[in-house]
Amino acid sequence: MANIKSQIKRNRQNEGRRLRNKAVRSELRTAAKKVRTAAAEGGEEGTALLRQATRALDRAASKGILHKRTAARRKSRLARSTASSRSEA
Numbered sequence: 001m002a003n004i005k006s007q008i009k010r011n012r013q014n015e016g017r018r019l020r021n022k023a024v025r026s027e028l029r030t031a032a033k034k035v036r037t038a039a040a041e042g043g044e045e046g047t048a049l050l051r052q053a054t055r056a057l058d059r060a061a062s063k064g065i066l067h068k069r070t071a072a073r074r075k076s077r078l079a080r081s082t083a084s085s086r087s088e089a
Helices: 005-041 047-060 068-088
Strands: none
Touching: 005 047, 005 068, 047 068
């Protein structure tokens, strides 16, 4: 445990950020899973879910939770999966 006052504060801040980032990453995984399951079922709600997931990924990238290229890669993969499911149906 740190003895320095500023480091104790820094540890508290880091813990809060870690929990917030963990929650956001969990929401991102949930959103991506919803898009993939909708794409597999071939329903029409896939595009709306894709839009929501894209917004969530962009928000996470802008806040520094994800790298912007990581967000772009994930968006691309989700979009490809929904597009391929629409072309099959």
